[in-house]
Every structure is written in structure tokens, then in C-alpha cells.
Amino acid sequence: AEAMLEGLDENAVDFRPNYDGRLEEPVVLPATFPHLLANGAAGIAVGMATNIPPHNIAELVDACLHLIKTPDARDDTLLNYIPGPDFPTGGIIVDDRETIAQAYRTGRGGFRLRAKWEVEDLGRGQWQIVVTEIPYQVQKSKLIEKIAEVIQTKKVPILADVRDESAEDIRVVLEPRSKNVDPEVLMGMMFRNSDLETRFSLNMNVLIDGVTPKVCSLKEVLRAFLDFRREVLGRRSQHRMDRIDHRLEVLEGFIIAFLNLDRVIDIIRYDDDPKAALMYEDWSRPHQATIRRATDERDYVSPLLGVDTGALELVDDPEAVARGVLEESAEGGPKIPRRYAGRSEGLSDVQADAILNMRLRSLRRLEELELIRERDALMEERAGLEDLLESEELQWAKIADELKDAKKKFGKDYEHGARRTVIEEAAEIEDVPLEAMIEREPLTVVCSQMGWIRAMSGHIDLTRELKFKDGDGPRFAFHAETTDKILVFAENGRFYTLSAANLPGGRGMGEPLRLMVDLPNEAGIVTMFAYRPGERLIVASAEGNGFVVSTDEVVAQTRAGKQVLNVGDGVAKICKPVAGDHVAVVSQNRKLLVFPLAELPEMTRGKGVRLQKYNAARGKQGVLELDGGLSDVTTFDLDKGLSWAAAGDRTRTEVDMGPWIGKRASVGKLPPHGFPRDNRFTDPDV
Missing domain, CATH: 3.30.1360.40 (Gyrase A; domain 2)
Incomplete structure (x- = not known):
């Protein structure tokens, strides 16, 4: 605080009335260091704003000293002294040097600050x-x-x-x-x-001359500070010279009083107007010091004897000037008695006041040698100030010394002087796969018929009986890992993605799936399974349209999911992994069709192509309806035959599928003897 106010009482800066006009306040503070950069600043005005971070004082001083020595220094050179902001809370600036340099060159930019x-x-x-x-x-x-x-x-x-x-x-x-x-x-x-990581924006928009706003570079701000310090130095030096001149004038009066002490005492003691008498007395007469001391008022002879004292009054009277009693000074300043005009033997008004205002006990301390010693010292100081005001080189040397003093006060030896913020370049944060963030542990994902989902620790027996809410039961159950993504395919043709690690634990009944994703109430769940990169899926609608899609194309990034199968007014029916070279399609009217998988296109989104043909029939209300519709789809290797679930937990395989092979979008034929009556290849809920 003292460094901010130093020189405030020495006319270093201008003053202006405060908000209510009762007091005066400085327009700016005569700081001895670049406090705008040291303390930082932030503010918003009409149509403009500023945001300057704090910096290290010692580094700012070093940069100023270099700028004094090399006025044409570039911003990049100054960055050798000021590597970047220095925040009081520390932290780490992770930007590269070029990013920081560009911000200081233009006055705009930002700094990434980490904990x-x-x-x-x-x-x-x-x-x-x-x-x-x-x-x-x-x-x-x-x-x-x-x-x-x-x-x-x-x-x-x-x-x-x-x-x-x-x-x-x-x-x-x-x-x-x-x-x-x-x-x-x-x-x-x-x-x-x-x-833990923030960005501090830099906007060095300042009033560089106190009037005009400008976005400045680092060099421009430092140069403005140095020019300001030079102005402050000149004002303080001139103020000191004025004080010295006043003191020298007083000292000359004290020396005269010391040499003529008895006469001074007589004038003060006996004269009716001692101030005028002291000013009118001719102290240059050789016999002045030998005048006999008056023993009483009758022996005292006033220097004003025979003088019109009315003409000696120090008044500002234009009529008196006109009458010739008073005369203006040569500089047009205050008026002085005409009798004193051009006279140098008497004391001045300041000297007379100083002598009259002295305490009696101070008279004994008026020793001539001490007075002369003080006068000589002041005259020497005044000569130095004159040289300083006349020499730009001496002024910059003085400013440099003041900056060095500030560095000693607030540098490394100061309690808070050391740099706190570290500057080190850091690599950009890359997207980390979920597997790298989560410890891999086995889970069993269970979803009920009413859509309540949970994840139980470990790979439990899928045939084990689990607890559900009243009126609810099992729908899906499969093994996964904590690092897996869970894909959910709904009747609206959208895929939704869940993190297995974020699923509710298995101690309770779980949570509704619809609270985790934006799944419409009217859209049921077709299937759910653990995501496996690069796996291919076959998706199809109840109308018999479908295609092949990669699992990499169905992962959703938001709660809203990702639209893959366009179903129009219909619903999605099938989503199964591709595991073979042929596709088997069975309809609700119990027609089986087999065709090569190569006839089915691989897409990322769309309606797909027709898998099986269904004839139109007139319904009860007279509306045309499909004679049947898609019931199930699977893929298999033709050389291994087609398998399906049979009674008693058995599996039946039909090796010779030649009679059912046809072109895609054909009607198909009745399935082999023993094919399930529900027209499905597998249990859809497992």
C-alpha cells in the first residue's frame, strides 16, 4: 500500500473532487511498480471490457529495466522476463509458449490454468x-x-x-x-x-492516455507505465525544488537573525509593527551587528521612523496601486510595498514570518554553522534536481533505481515475492475409452418384463430364479462386464446405449429403463445385449423389411438414442447377431424362406429391403391387411443346417435346407415337420 501511495503528498499526480465534492481524491495513484499488471484488473463498461491477470512484480521490474535499456525491445524479448501470469493461488499454466506469446503480442487471448x-x-x-x-x-x-x-x-x-x-x-x-x-x-x-481446469481470458483494453480505450500489447502497457513514472519523477522533483527554495529563503532569514540577534529582539520587543520593521531594516549595513541593545522602549529606534506605515501594508488594493503607494511585482504576482520595490537588503515576507513564528527557546539553537551547513546541503540537493530535470538520461537512471528498490521489497526475499504459478506445456486431453477408466469386473444384466433393469455382481446362473416386483417377471438376462456398453433396441427402430458400470446394483429391484433413456411409453423393447465392436447385426421390421448393420454404427451418444431402422407406422421386430452365410425367415402365416446373406445389403440407416413377400387380404373392417407378417429371422451356415428349439429343451437341426432356398422377397414354403408352432427359431426372451 505504501508503494502505491509514495509521492502522493509531493504533487506527484493531479487531484479531483470526490463523488460528493466535499473532498479531493487522486486521479491515479503514483505506484512505484506496474500495478495494473501486478495486481490485474477486470471490469465491464458500455461496449467494452477488460480482463488482465496478475503478474510477478520482480519479473515486471526486470522487463521494465530491459525496456529502459532497450526502448525498441520486442514483445517476444520481454517474455524472457515475463513468461506469463502469476496467480496468487498458484496452479499450472499448460499452454505452449507460442500461445502465450501471441496473447501478449495482441493483447487478446487466454490461458489454460490447471490445479x-x-x-x-x-x-x-x-x-x-x-x-x-x-x-x-x-x-x-x-x-x-x-x-x-x-x-x-x-x-x-x-x-x-x-x-x-x-x-x-x-x-x-x-x-x-x-x-x-x-x-x-x-x-x-x-x-x-x-x-480443476479453467481458462482465464486476456483482454488488455485500457485507457492508455487516460481518455482513449485501446487494446495494448505487453510492451505498450509497460511503456505507458515508464512514461507515467517519468512524469511522476518530474513533478516530485519540481515539488521538492519548490520546498528547497522555501527552506533556503527561511534559512537566509535565520542566518541574518543569528548575526543580528539583539537587533531582532529589540524590533520584536519594542516595535509596533515588527514584521514591517524586519522587512524594512537594512541588514546589509556594516554597523548593523554593532548596534547597541536597547535598554528600554525609549532607547529603541524603529527602522520605520518617519515612514508612512500605511504605505507598508501588504494589501491587494488597486486604488493604492493607482496612487503609486503599491506596485505589482515584475512577474505580475502579488503586490508589494512600493518602498520595497527593487530593495534586497530587507527580509522577505516569508523570512519575517518565520522569525516571528519562532519560539523563544529556539533562539539559542540558531547556530550559524548549523544553518550554513543545512543551507549548503540544500543548495547541493537543488543543483542535483536541476541536473535531473534537464537530463533524460539521469531521469531514466533514477527510475531504474526506484524499480530496483521495488524489486528488493517485493522480490524473491519477500514473503509472497516468489513465482507461484508454474508454466509447463501439457498434452491435450485425449478421449479415454471406458475400459481404461473402469476396473473390469463380471456382471449379470437383468431386465424385467416391465422394464426394470439392474446389474448383479458376477456371472450368475441365467436359469436361477430371481426376485421381481409383484406382477413382474424376467424378460432379458445376459452376462457382461463393467466396461461394457449395453445396447437396447426398441420397437421405434432406435438404439439406446447404457454404461454397464452405471446400472443400478442388484440388491434391489433396479430402476426403470425409461428413466435412463428417452424411450417413448408406446415403444416396447425388442432386445438388449452387450456391445461388441465390429459385430454385425440383422435388423428387421414386422412388415418384413430389414438389412445388416455394424454394431459400431448403432452406438448412441445421447439419451435420445440413435435412429437406425425406419419403421414408419409399423414396429421393429428383429435384431440378432449375424452368424452364418444364409438367412432364414419365417412368417406368421408359417412360411419359411432361406436365401444367401449376400443378398441382404449392409446399411447404417434406412428401411432396408424386402426379406419375404406377404399377400394382401381383406380384413374384417374391409381394410387391406398383410396375410401374415414377419415372425422371426436367423442366420446360419448352410453346410451345418438350420437349428431350432424343440420340446424338452432339445434342439433339432435340419441339414438339407434345399427345398426352402429361394430368392429374397419370395413367399417361401411350409417349414419342416416338427418346426415350433410359435413360428420362432429360439426363445425370444433369453
Whole structure:
């Protein structure tokens, strides 16, 4: 604070009335260091804004000293002294040098600021992450709330807990879900999903001359500060010279008073107008010092004897000037008595006042040598100030000395002088696969007929009897891993994606699937299974249209899912993995058709092609309806034959499928003897 106000009482800056006009305040503060960059600034005005980060004072001073020595220095050279912002809360700036340099060259840009963290070993392979510094202007309480939200929503599933163990220092503990998690992967996800990484925008929009707004580079801001310091130096030096001149004038009067002490005492003691008498007395007469001391008022002879004292009054009277009693000074300043005009033997008004205002006990201290010594010292100081005001080189040298003093006060030896923010380039955060964030563990996914889904630990027996809500029962059950994505295919032709790690645990009845994805109430679930990259699926509608699609094309990134099969007013019916070279289609009117898989196109989205032909028939209401419709589809290897579920948990295989092979979109023939009466190849709910 003292460094910001130094010189304020020495006319270093202009003053203006405050908000109510009762007091005066400085227009700017005469800071001895570049406080605009040191402390930073932020504000929004009409049509403009500014945002400047704080910097290290010692680095700013070094840059200013270099700019004094080399006025044409470039911004890139100044960055050798100022590598970047220095935030009081520390942290790590992870931008590369060119990004930082471009921001300072143009006055616009930004800095990526990350929290500082370390891995704390807990023994036995256990560990935790401790955040010791957080980004600038991030509130710790809100940061912890945000991290807790990330845990609750499972945006970072490998993070188990967050704790605030801070005292005077920052200590935020992040607990991983598993010791096998990579700390770098965990922090990379936290930087992306929380305020452990922020961006500080740079906008050095300032009033460079106090009037005109301008977006300045680093060099322009430092140059403006140095020019301001030179102006402050000139004003302070001139103010000091004025004070010295006043003091020299007083000292000359004191020296005269010391040499003529008895006479001064007589004038003060006996004269009716001692000030005028002191000013009119001719102190240059050789016999002045030998005048006999008056013993009483009768012996005292006033220097004003015979003088019209009315003419000696120091008044501003234009009529007196006109009468010739008073005369203006040569500089057109205050008016002085005409009798004193051009006279140098008497004391000045300032000298007379100083002598009259002296305390009596101070008279004994008026020693001539001391007065002369002080006068000589002041005259020497005044000569130095004159040289300073006349020499630009001396002015910059003085400014450099002041900057060095500021560096000593606020440099490395100062309690808070060392740089706190580390600058180190960091690689961009890459998308981390879910498998890298979650410990791989077996799960059994169970979904009920009413759409309640849960994940039970381990691969349990799928034939085991499970508990469900009253009126509910099993629908889907399959083995998966915690790292798997679960694909859900619905009757509206859309695929929905769930994370197996985010599914509710198996201790309860689970949660409704429709709360996890935007699945319409009227759209039922066709199937669900674990995603396997590169696997091919055959999808088909109840109207008998379908195609082959890769599982890589059906993974959805949002709750809304991904439209794959266009069903129009109909519904999706089939979604099965491709496992063979031929397709078998059976209709509700019990017609079986087999054709090569090669006749079925592979698409990413659409209605598909006709798999089997169905004849139109007149319904009860007179509306044309399909004679049948798609019942089931499967794929198989022709040389191994077609298999289907038979009675008593048996499987029957028909090797010779030649009679049923035909062209795609044909009607087909009745299936072999013993084919299931429900016209399905397998149990649809397993």
C-alpha cells in the first residue's frame, strides 16, 4: 500500500473532487511498480471490457529495466522476463509458449490454468490424489460441489469420493474407485468435467492516455507505465525544488537573525509593527551587528521612523496601486510595498514570518554553522534536481533505481515475492475409452418384463430364479462386464446405449429403463445385449423389411438414442447377431424362406429391403391387411443346417435346407415337420 501511495503528498499526480465534492481524491495513484499488471484488473463498461491477470512484480521490474535499456525491445524479448501470469493461488499454466506469446503480442487471448496435484501413497498399493492448488477465482466450496455432482452423475465412473481436508492450505482429496486406475487418466477426466481446469481470458483494453480505450500489447502497457513514472519523477522533483527554495529563503532569514540577534529582539520587543520593521531594516549595513541593545522602549529606534506605515501594508488594493503607494511585482504576482520595490537588503515576507513564528527557546539553537551547513546541503540537493530535470538520461537512471528498490521489497526475499504459478506445456486431453477408466469386473444384466433393469455382481446362473416386483417377471438376462456398453433396441427402430458400470446394483429391484433413456411409453423393447465392436447385426421390421448393420454404427451418444431402422407406422421386430452365410425367415402365416446373406445389403440407416413377400387380404373392417407378417429371422451356415428349439429343451437341426432356398422377397414354403408352432427359431426372451 505504501508503494502505491509514495509521492502522493509531493504533487506527484493531479487531484479531483470526490463523488460528493466535499473532498479531493487522486486521479491515479503514483505506484512505484506496474500495478495494473501486478495486481490485474477486470471490469465491464458500455461496449467494452477488460480482463488482465496478475503478474510477478520482480519479473515486471526486470522487463521494465530491459525496456529502459532497450526502448525498441520486442514483445517476444520481454517474455524472457515475463513468461506469463502469476496467480496468487498458484496452479499450472499448460499452454505452449507460442500461445502465450501471441496473447501478449495482441493483447487478446487466454490461458489454460490447471490445479496442482500429487499422488499420495497410502500403502499396500492404495493411493489417493491430493489437490494442493486450485485455479484462480475458483471457489473451493463450489469446486467440491461440482466434483460431487460429477460423482453422482457418474461422468467420471473411476472416481469414488471427494473430501475437503483443507486447513490454512488447500487439501482436496480425490479417492479413486480402484487402485488399478491410472492417476493421469483420472485427472484428465477431472480436468475435462470440473473446474480443476479453467481458462482465464486476456483482454488488455485500457485507457492508455487516460481518455482513449485501446487494446495494448505487453510492451505498450509497460511503456505507458515508464512514461507515467517519468512524469511522476518530474513533478516530485519540481515539488521538492519548490520546498528547497522555501527552506533556503527561511534559512537566509535565520542566518541574518543569528548575526543580528539583539537587533531582532529589540524590533520584536519594542516595535509596533515588527514584521514591517524586519522587512524594512537594512541588514546589509556594516554597523548593523554593532548596534547597541536597547535598554528600554525609549532607547529603541524603529527602522520605520518617519515612514508612512500605511504605505507598508501588504494589501491587494488597486486604488493604492493607482496612487503609486503599491506596485505589482515584475512577474505580475502579488503586490508589494512600493518602498520595497527593487530593495534586497530587507527580509522577505516569508523570512519575517518565520522569525516571528519562532519560539523563544529556539533562539539559542540558531547556530550559524548549523544553518550554513543545512543551507549548503540544500543548495547541493537543488543543483542535483536541476541536473535531473534537464537530463533524460539521469531521469531514466533514477527510475531504474526506484524499480530496483521495488524489486528488493517485493522480490524473491519477500514473503509472497516468489513465482507461484508454474508454466509447463501439457498434452491435450485425449478421449479415454471406458475400459481404461473402469476396473473390469463380471456382471449379470437383468431386465424385467416391465422394464426394470439392474446389474448383479458376477456371472450368475441365467436359469436361477430371481426376485421381481409383484406382477413382474424376467424378460432379458445376459452376462457382461463393467466396461461394457449395453445396447437396447426398441420397437421405434432406435438404439439406446447404457454404461454397464452405471446400472443400478442388484440388491434391489433396479430402476426403470425409461428413466435412463428417452424411450417413448408406446415403444416396447425388442432386445438388449452387450456391445461388441465390429459385430454385425440383422435388423428387421414386422412388415418384413430389414438389412445388416455394424454394431459400431448403432452406438448412441445421447439419451435420445440413435435412429437406425425406419419403421414408419409399423414396429421393429428383429435384431440378432449375424452368424452364418444364409438367412432364414419365417412368417406368421408359417412360411419359411432361406436365401444367401449376400443378398441382404449392409446399411447404417434406412428401411432396408424386402426379406419375404406377404399377400394382401381383406380384413374384417374391409381394410387391406398383410396375410401374415414377419415372425422371426436367423442366420446360419448352410453346410451345418438350420437349428431350432424343440420340446424338452432339445434342439433339432435340419441339414438339407434345399427345398426352402429361394430368392429374397419370395413367399417361401411350409417349414419342416416338427418346426415350433410359435413360428420362432429360439426363445425370444433369453
